[in-house]
Amino acid sequence: MGRPPCCDKVGIKKGPWTPEEDIILVSYIQEHGPGNWRAVPINTGLMRCSKSCRLRWTNYLRPGIRRGNFTPHEEGIIVHLQSLLGNRWAAIASYLPQRTDNDIKNYWNTHLKKKLKKHQAMGAIFAPPPPSSSSSSDLAAHPSSSIVMPTTAAAAAAHVVGGDNSMLLVTHQRPAEVAQLIARRSPFAASDSSSTSSYASSMDNISRLLDGFMKSSSSSPPPQDVKPSPAAAINPFLCFDPMSMSSAAGGGLLPADAISDLPPPTPQQQQVLTTTTPGLLHGGSYHEPPKQQPQLSSIENWLFDEEEDADLMDLSDGCCSVPMMF
DNA sequence: AAAGATATCAACCGCCTGAAC
DNA sequence: AGTTCAGGCGGTTGATATCTT
Known part of the structure; x- marks a missing residue:
């Protein structure tokens, strides 16, 4: 018998x-940190399944997420990594820490796939290898691939050095060594498993979210890269200065007149909003968001440029920009 | 201006993996 | 060793927005 889906319960929204x-979700995670998702709907009174809470957090509310407007460099990285790793969006996303796997997946399906297709139809020289040529089975088949790869970077490297790819490659080292080297050099290897360290700055994201809502409600258009959620557009919940949320003198997040039209919160919700995170309602101070992840150029430098200790890859910036020339 | 087509993306679904028991 | 469960992942869907006719 299979495991019943977690969201089958009656009353789950x-x-x-x-x-x-x-x-509510952000305030709870601010207090308790991400993880133990099963407890989140129980403790917050949210009528959502744990999975939905986790997804909402990781794909939308998590701090440091950048939305929309993929840069040419990001496009290049995605195209390259997709050709190397296939549709392993989580692995690809680990190279673009400001992007979620869902975002990358959507962007690939809606933009890049079309661009590549068009480009190939035009007879351009850039053409990623078919997914089958970069499948994990190839990796497994490689004589040196039995080592444990601690990161996706290592997996990518193993693919590259596996020699089954059309990407340009120059290496004089054994594949396992290269993989370990790249794993060591990965700027994100550690951050992947330490998301708890940055959850306290989630106000940054919710602020942007609500800021987008406010601007969409006014005469000025919302910024292109920060779109209000559809829910925000239909639910005029908050009228506040999001910037004040991180200011000790910022005042209340939820003015009474702004919430007068809302259904009363459940006791649990009320407790979450008023007790567990007093700063949310009373202008308490929050951590500034951690310094943003490394610049894309540094990602690419690490990913594509060679260093003195290894002739790993022979990929240039120009190479990454190719997709934008469609 | 209206209707239909297409694009976008948030969210859901089901499967997989690894930890705990 | 087998079972259960939480968390994670990739594929897919459906609502909404935008474009085209």
Whole structure:
């Protein structure tokens, strides 16, 4: 018998998240950190399944997420990594820490796939290898691939050095050594498993979310790279200066007149909003978001440029920019 | 201006993996 | 060793926005 789905319970809400749900979730995670998702709906009173809470957090509310407007460099990285790793979006996302796997996946399916197709149709020289040529079975088949790869970077390297790829490659080292080297050099290897260290700055994201909502409600258009959630657009929940949320003198997040039209929160929600995170309601101070992840150029430098200790790859910036020339 | 087509993306679904018991 | 479960992942869907006719 299979395991029953976690979201089969009666009364579990589905569909778009509302701003108030977001705030409850963010405030709870601020207090307790991400993880133990099963406890989140129980402790917050959210009528969502744990999976939905986790997804909402990782794909939308998590700090440091950048939305929309993929840069040419990001496009190049995605195209290259997709050709190396296949549709392993989580692995690809680990190279673009500001992007979520869902975002990358969507962007690939809606933009890049079309661009590549068009480009190939035009007879351009850039053409990623078929997915089958970069499958994990190739990796497994490689004589040196039995080592444990601690990171996706290592997996990527193993693919590259596996020699089954059309990407340009120059290496004089054994594949296992190269993989370990790249794993060591990965700027994100550690951050992948330490997300708890940055959850306290999630106000940055919710602020941007709500900022987008506010701007969409006013005469000025929202910024292109920060779109309000559909839920925010239909639910005028909050009217506040999001920037004040991180200011000790910022004042209340939830003005009474702004929430007068809302259904009263459940006791659990009330407790979350008023007790566990007093700063959320009373202008408490929050951590500034951690310094943003390394610049894309440094990612690419690490990913594509060679260093003095290894002739790993012979990929240039120009190579990454190719997809933008479609 | 309206209707239909297409694009976008948030969220869901089901499977897989690894830890705990 | 087998079972259960939480968390993670990739594929897919469906609602909404935008474009085209």
